[in-house]
Amino acid sequence: MLEKYVKLLKENSIKVTPQRLETLKYLDENRTHPTVDEIYSELKEKNPSLSKTTIYNSLETLKEHGIIQSLTISGTELRYDFENKIHHHFLCKKCGNIIDIDIECPNINKILNSGHEVEEVHGYFKGKCKKCMKKGS
Amino acid sequence: MLEKYVKLLKENSIKVTPQRLETLKYLDENRTHPTVDEIYSELKEKNPSLSKTTIYNSLETLKEHGIIQSLTISGTELRYDFENKIHHHFLCKKCGNIIDIDIECPNINKILNSGHEVEEVHGYFKGKCKKCMKKGS
DNA sequence: TATTATATTGTAATTATTACAAATTAGAAA
DNA sequence: TTTCTAATTTGTAATAATTACAATATAATA
Numbered sequence: 001m002l003e004k005y006v007k008l009l010k011e012n013s014i015k016v017t018p019q020r021l022e023t024l025k026y027l028d029e030n031r032t033h034p035t036v037d038e039i040y041s042e043l044k045e046k047n048p049s050l051s052k053t054t055i056y057n058s059l060e061t062l063k064e065h066g067i068i069q070s071l072t073i074s075g076t077e078l079r080y081d082f083e084n085k086i087h088h089h090f091l092c093k094k095c096g097n098i099i100d101i102d103i104e105c106p107n108i109n110k111i112l113n114s115g116h117e118v119e120e121v122h123g124y125f126k127g128k129c130k131k132c133m134k135k136g137s
Numbered sequence: 138m139l140e141k142y143v144k145l146l147k148e149n150s151i152k153v154t155p156q157r158l159e160t161l162k163y164l165d166e167n168r169t170h171p172t173v174d175e176i177y178s179e180l181k182e183k184n185p186s187l188s189k190t191t192i193y194n195s196l197e198t199l200k201e202h203g204i205i206q207s208l209t210i211s212g213t214e215l216r217y218d219f220e221n222k223i224h225h226h227f228l229c230k231k232c233g234n235i236i237d238i239d240i241e242c243p244n245i246n247k248i249l250n251s252g253h254e255v256e257e258v259h260g261y262f263k264g265k266c267k268k269c270m271k272k273g274s
Numbered sequence: 275t276a277t278t279a280t281a282t283t284g285t286a287a288t289t290a291t292t293a294c295a296a297a298t299t300a301g302a303a304a
Numbered sequence: 305t306t307t308c309t310a311a312t313t314t315g316t317a318a319t320a321a322t323t324a325c326a327a328t329a330t331a332a333t334a
Contacts, residue, residue: 070212072209072210072211072212072261073209075207075212088244090253090255092253093256101244101248103244103248106244107225107238107240107242107260110240111227111238111240114238114267115267115270116227116229116236116264116265116270117264118262118264119263119264119265120261120263120264121261121262121263122260122261122263123242123244123260123261124209124257124258124259125253125257125258125259126257126258126259127254127255127256127257128253128254128256129253129254130251130252130253133253
């Protein structure tokens with residue numbers, strides 16, 4: 001069941017540890033762009049000796065290798081995304097949910113031609129989501 | 138000299154205070170997307186009794202009224218921009234500079250049609266800037 | 275000029291993240 | 305399988321950004 005994640009780590013020459021596997025599994029199964037604290041709190045249930053520093057370290061390592069990506073959409077805390085392909089995000093200021101927006105960025109080529117070397121592309125929209133709009137208030 | 142900023146505040150029915158004027162002036166004259174601390178440190182030179190909380194409050198008020206915008210590009214701290222029209226930004230991971238990228242976002246209409254209400258649009262690119270590329274290393 | 279709601283100040287609290295040393299462990303080599 | 309070592313995990317302490325809040329001061333109105 002964890003084979004998928006073992007493979008991911010080995011392909012990237014990253015040592016396979018239970019903490020890294022569980023972190024990956026959590027991100028894969030929770031596509032809600034969780035915070036470090038959300039990941040930590042959940043995983044600590046099953047592994048009480050888990051340290052939050054380990055979560056920080058694991059996420060950093062996974063990100064460095066391009067396996068996952070981090071979002072700076074909220075401004076106050078980092079959020080993580082198992083999906084590592086470029087896509088956009090919508091943050092609802094009302095309910096706090098972060099919604100995936102699957103659109104291409106047609107501007108990347110312009111940037112590439114500008115002489116800068118692009119490693120990350122982030123498209124963030126912020127406002128009130130469809131659901132919250134319907135609810136009114 | 139500060140008339141420009143007085144006008145901006147009055148147009149938005151915001152009380153005119155020296156702190157707000159100086160904050161606006163600083164942002165207008167420093168298009169480097171400064172942090173709260175940078176703004177505070179600089180303005181404190183001329184006004185030693187200035188409180189950092191005031192800078193936070195002023196920036197929040199100005200942002201609420203759409204006079205300035207905040208950037209969450211770095212993830213660890215907010216940055217502020219006098220330019221309030223939609224444009225993109227490039228963060229160089231080497232030198233830390235944030236460069237304005239004047240491109241349109243052709244995707245906004247897609248989002249608007251999706252049922253979400255969009256208040257902010259952020260386009261962030263991260264990597265190594267032209268200058269740092271030339272320097273090598 | 276007097277009044278009042280709002281803004282500023284200063285301090286303390288909160289929250290996210292990083293630093294770091296000691297203990298543990300994954301994976302290579304014997 | 306056992307040993308070894310570099311890398312990882314853990315736990316605590318430190319740092320940094322932001323927010324809360326009460327007391328004081330001030331802008332703008334009457």
